[in-house]
Amino acid sequence: MKNKKYYLGLDVGGTNLAAAIVDDNYQIIERLKIPSNAHRSTAEIIDNMVEVSRGVVAKSGLEISQISSWGIGMPSCINIKTNLLVHANCFGWKNMPIYDHLEGKLPLPFFIENDANCAVYGEALAGAAQGYKDVLMLTLGTGVGGGIIIDGKIYTGADNMGAELGHTKLVYDGELCTCGQKGCLEAYCSLTALLRVTKKTLKLYPQSDFAKMVDEQNIEFNGEIIFEAAKKGDPTASGIIEQYIKHLAAGLSTFITIFRPSIIVLGGGIANSGDFLFNPLREEVYKATFGADMIGVPPIVGAKLGNDAGIIGAALLEQKSKIFNKNL
Amino acid sequence: MKNKKYYLGLDVGGTNLAAAIVDDNYQIIERLKIPSNAHRSTAEIIDNMVEVSRGVVAKSGLEISQISSWGIGMPSCINIKTNLLVHANCFGWKNMPIYDHLEGKLPLPFFIENDANCAVYGEALAGAAQGYKDVLMLTLGTGVGGGIIIDGKIYTGADNMGAELGHTKLVYDGELCTCGQKGCLEAYCSLTALLRVTKKTLKLYPQSDFAKMVDEQNIEFNGEIIFEAAKKGDPTASGIIEQYIKHLAAGLSTFITIFRPSIIVLGGGIANSGDFLFNPLREEVYKATFGADMIGVPPIVGAKLGNDAGIIGAALLEQKSKIFNKNL
Numbered sequence: 001m002k003n004k005k006y007y008l009g010l011d012v013g014g015t016n017l018a019a020a021i022v023d024d025n026y027q028i029i030e031r032l033k034i035p036s037n038a039h040r041s042t043a044e045i046i047d048n049m050v051e052v053s054r055g056v057v058a059k060s061g062l063e064i065s066q067i068s069s070w071g072i073g074m075p076s077c078i079n080i081k082t083n084l085l086v087h088a089n090c091f092g093w094k095n096m097p098i099y100d101h102l103e104g105k106l107p108l109p110f111f112i113e114n115d116a117n118c119a120v121y122g123e124a125l126a127g128a129a130q131g132y133k134d135v136l137m138l139t140l141g142t143g144v145g146g147g148i149i150i151d152g153k154i155y156t157g158a159d160n161m162g163a164e165l166g167h168t169k170l171v172y173d174g175e176l177c178t179c180g181q182k183g184c185l186e187a188y189c190s191l192t193a194l195l196r197v198t199k200k201t202l203k204l205y206p207q208s209d210f211a212k213m214v215d216e217q218n219i220e221f222n223g224e225i226i227f228e229a230a231k232k233g234d235p236t237a238s239g240i241i242e243q244y245i246k247h248l249a250a251g252l253s254t255f256i257t258i259f260r261p262s263i264i265v266l267g268g269g270i271a272n273s274g275d276f277l278f279n280p281l282r283e284e285v286y287k288a289t290f291g292a293d294m295i296g297v298p299p300i301v302g303a304k305l306g307n308d309a310g311i312i313g314a315a316l317l318e319q320k321s322k323i324f325n326k327n328l
Numbered sequence: 329m330k331n332k333k334y335y336l337g338l339d340v341g342g343t344n345l346a347a348a349i350v351d352d353n354y355q356i357i358e359r360l361k362i363p364s365n366a367h368r369s370t371a372e373i374i375d376n377m378v379e380v381s382r383g384v385v386a387k388s389g390l391e392i393s394q395i396s397s398w399g400i401g402m403p404s405c406i407n408i409k410t411n412l413l414v415h416a417n418c419f420g421w422k423n424m425p426i427y428d429h430l431e432g433k434l435p436l437p438f439f440i441e442n443d444a445n446c447a448v449y450g451e452a453l454a455g456a457a458q459g460y461k462d463v464l465m466l467t468l469g470t471g472v473g474g475g476i477i478i479d480g481k482i483y484t485g486a487d488n489m490g491a492e493l494g495h496t497k498l499v500y501d502g503e504l505c506t507c508g509q510k511g512c513l514e515a516y517c518s519l520t521a522l523l524r525v526t527k528k529t530l531k532l533y534p535q536s537d538f539a540k541m542v543d544e545q546n547i548e549f550n551g552e553i554i555f556e557a558a559k560k561g562d563p564t565a566s567g568i569i570e571q572y573i574k575h576l577a578a579g580l581s582t583f584i585t586i587f588r589p590s591i592i593v594l595g596g597g598i599a600n601s602g603d604f605l606f607n608p609l610r611e612e613v614y615k616a617t618f619g620a621d622m623i624g625v626p627p628i629v630g631a632k633l634g635n636d637a638g639i640i641g642a643a644l645l646e647q648k649s650k651i652f653n654k655n656l
Contacts, residue, residue, distance in 0.1 A: 079623065086622055094622075134486030150478075150486070157588035158462030158478070159623070167618035168582040171500040172516075172575065179618050183578075188500075247500065250511075254496040258586065260485035290495035290507050294414055294422075295407060295487070 006062055008070045008108065009315025010053050011115065011307070014038045014090030017048055018307070019056040021067070022315035026126035028308060030060035038090045042101065045091060050105045070110040071317035073118035073310045074098070080160040085112075111317035115310050117154045117163065119267065119303075120147030121320065122313030127304040128265045136261040137303070138165060138252075141268035143178065144186040148259065154320050166190070170251050188247040191223050191269055198226055198240055210236035227273045245277065249284030256297055257290045267303030278302065334390055336398045336436065337643025338381050339443065339635070342366045342418030345377055346635070347384040349395070350643035354454035356636060358388035366418045370429065373419060378433045398438040399645035401446035401638045402426070408488045413440075439645035443638050445482045445491065447595065447631075448475030449648065450641030455632040456593045464589040465631070466493060466580075469596035471506065472514040476587065482648045494518070498579050516575040519551050519597055526554055526568055538564035555601045573605065577612030584625055585618045595631030606630065 005024040010017065014036055021030040032055045034048060049072070057064050076088040078098065085098040102110055113121075120129075120137035129135040133152045139145035146165025148155040156163050166186035167179050174183030175193070187193055198221060202211045210229050214221050229237035252264060270277065282300055286292045303309060333352040338345065342364055349358040360383045362376060377400070385392050404416040406426065413426040430438055441449075448457075448465035457463040461480045467473035474493025476483040484491050494514035495507050502511030503521070515521055526549060530539045538557050542549050557565035580592060598605065610628050614620045631637060 086619075157586065158590050159588045161619070161623050162584075162586050162588035164585045164618055167585050169578050169616075170497065172498055172502070172511075172578050174500070181581075181616065181618055184618070250497050250500050253509075254582070256490075257492045257495050258485065258490050260487045260490035262486050288497075288509065290492055290509055290512070291414075291489070295489050 006060075006067050007315035007318065008053055008057060008067045008106075009311040009313075010049060010070070010072045011118070011310045011314055012036070012049060012072060012074050013115070014075065017045075017052045018311060019052045020308075020311045020315065021056055021060045021062065022312050026122075026312055026316065028312065030056055031311075032056035032059055036090075039092075042091070042093065042096065046101045046105075050102075053106060064107060067108055069318040070106055070108040071118075071314040072102075072110060072112045073115040073314035074112055075115050077114040077117075077156065077161050078112055086161065109318065111314075113154065113314065113317050113320075114147075114156070114163075115314075116145030117147040117156060118311075118313035118317070119145065119309040120149055120265065120313070121154050121316065122305055122309030122311070123265050123267070123303055124149045124152075124313075125316055126312050127309055128301045129263050132261075132263045134259070134262045135265060136165075136255050136259055136263075136298075137265040137267060138189070139268040139303075140189060140191065140248075140266060140270035142190060142192055144190045145268075148261075150259070165255065168251070168254060170247060170254075185247075185251040189244070189251055194223055194226065194240070194244055194270065195221070197243070198237075201236060201240055205236055208234075208236040210234045223269055223273075227270075227276065231276055241277075242280070245281050245284055246288075249281055249288045252281075252285050252300070253289040256285070260295075261298050264298050264300045265303050266300065267306075267309065271302045274302070334388075334395050335643035335646065336381055336385060336395045336434075337639040337641075338377060338398070338400045339446070339638045339642055340364070340377060340400060340402050341443070342403065345380045346639055347380045348636075348639045348643065349384055349388045349390065350640050354450075354640055354644065356640065358384055359639075360384035360387055364418075367420075370419070370421065370424065374429045374433075378430075381434060392435060395436055397646040398434055398436040399446075399642040400430075400438060400440045401443040401642035402440055403443050405442040405445075405484065405489050406440055414489065437646070439642075441482065441642065441645050441648075442475075442484070442491075443642075444473030445475045445484060446639075446641030446645070447473065447637040448477055448593065448641070449482050449644065450633055450637030450639070451593050451595070451631055452477045452480075452641075453644055454640050455637055456629045457591050460589075460591045462587070462590045463593060464493075464583050464587055464591075464626075465593040465595060466517070467596040467631075468517060468519065468576075468594060468598035470518060470520055472518045473596075476589075478587070493583065496579070496582060498575060498582075513575075513579040517572070517579055522551055522554065522568070522572055522598065523549070525571065526565075529564060529568055533564055536562075536564040538562045551597055551601075555598075555604065559604055569605075570608070573609050573612055574616075577609055577616045580609075580613050580628070581617040584613070588623075589626050592626050592628045593631050594628065595634075595637065599630045602630070 018033040084095040135149040144166030170185045171183040175187040177184035177187040230241040346361040412423040463477040472494030498513045499511040503515040505512035505515040558569040
């Protein structure tokens with residue numbers, strides 16, 4: 001009988017440090033989570049990363065010698081020329097020597113990758129894109145994260161700092177993005193963008209039913225409320241969602257035209273809107289994509305694993321081809 | 329002593345069928361070209377493709393048994409699900425069974441690839457991107473062709489019909505493109521687009537020096553004239569070129585954000601404008617690209633091989649990893 005293999009995954013976010021043991025069927029068999037307390041010193045954060053990782057191993061009842069490797073999803077990428085973590089806003093890190101910090105902290109080979117890349121890898125291994133070798137994923141949250149799997153491997157560009165799909169141009173000379181550029185996909189397709197457009201629309205049409213509803217109920221509108229109002233047929237909310245879908249479709253059309261992935265996965269809060277989002281989106285993507293009538297467009301589906309995708313993908317980083325652990 | 333290897337390349341275009349023998353140093357050692365007469369029957373065109381290919385072998389004094397393979401650059405891609413050539417406007421071909429037509433016509437294994445992909449492969453093997461393994465190329469001509477080399481191999485998307493860089497979106501809901509979509513890169517960065525903008529500008533400013541110059545000299549303006557006038561400081565022409573460069577920079581920024589290639593090569597007539605184009609373009613690309621201040625942008629250089637790039641790339645198709653010759 002073949003020995004079961006176990007992998008240690010760690011998802012480093014601005015809110016939580018979430019660790020898990022993943023088995024070779026890509027199932028999470030144990031988890032442990034602690035708050036990030038992101039404003040502390042680098043040394044303290046690193047200590048906690050190690051601690052929660054050791055903790056989940058102990059909690060699982062496994063010995064660390066039974067673990068194959070330690071995979072870490074970070075909210076930034078590693079510059080393979082310098083081996084530095086480029087930029088993690090939430091921790092105030094810029095060109096941070098992450099490998100030096102983690103070196104020797106656990107008796108395991110370790111692998112680091114951008115969290116969006118871990119998420120698409122997780123969905124491809126065990127989620128909505130299971131069985132697909134060419135996958136494109138967007139996470140539609142506060143920002144727009146993106147990841148690409150080509151032929152079963154995470155694709156991150158020639159220098160490991162590409163595949164930043166949220167910062168491709170969608171609208172020439174358009175809205176200012178968080179990155180300082182103008183017209184990025186993120187500036188139109190993030191939840192933040194949806195809320196910006198809604199706020200602007202409500203100001204323009206204070207007499208609309210949607211504006212009155214928001215006003216009367218004295219609520220802070222959020223993505224869900226906009227989708228709910230659109231579902232009920234509110235024309236203002238419907239117009240906002242329609243425009244949102246057209247922007248997203250145009251963005252996806254660029255990625256299809258370049259990669260022609262076998263499947264597209266959408267994650268993040270907005271993707272929870274289900275068929276109400278996906279059905280018109282599929283139609284718009286077909287309409288907006290070069291050569292769709294001749295060569296079709298890939299299926300577009302919702303992510304399945306939620307936050308687990310990032311941990312599973314991180315845990316299995318050892319299996320991807322590009323290895324950034326300089327010690328191996 | 330190692331035997332020299334020879335490759336037979338054929339570039340199939342709407343104007344000419346150009347064949348060449350390429351040696352294993354990627355040098356063209358013999359050439360032969362005949363007009364395409366594109367409006368004839370498929371059988372006649374195919375016969376001529378074979379004839380010019382046989383002809384260049386004979387002209388070179390080599391035996392066909394000394395040739396390694398036959399590589400063909402076509403103005404279309406092959407659908408790997410159907411093995412059909414998808415769409416070649418100039419020949420009126422749509423879903424054309426190219427493999428069946430070429431089968432057994434020459435006693436050589438044969439390989440077919442989109443001509444833009446052959447061009448970037450040629451530049452990477454023997455031209456402006458020699459020695460680079462991750463290359464992105466745009467050909468700025470009547471249309472905008474594009475090709476990508478990832479890790480030394482032509483990248484054409486999961487189904488061989490991707491990498492259509494000219495048809496990625498640059499301007500959301502923008503100008504109509506030849507492909508039927510709106511706002512494609514091609515609709516802003518082709519020579520055709522440059523001429524469209526110029527025509528429109530001259531109509532708007534008939535009293536401008538540039539308009540008068542074009543009018544007085546009774547000339548059909550073309551790309552060269554616009555660049556020449558801009559070089560001489562004509563404000564109208566300069567404005568047109570400035571806008572053109574900004575569009576091109578925004579388009580390139582998307583590709584850099586995704587691929588982070590080691591070098592970008594620009595070919596086609598417009599790229600002949602040299603530093604007058606390249607210097608401001610490099611500046612604009614730096615300004616327009618996500619994270620350029622932290623991670624830089626790749627060098628942008630002019631293509632070196634002209635039309636030979638496509639023939640050299642085609643001849644060497646045997647060396648790339650994805651093989652579409654169903655007979656092998």
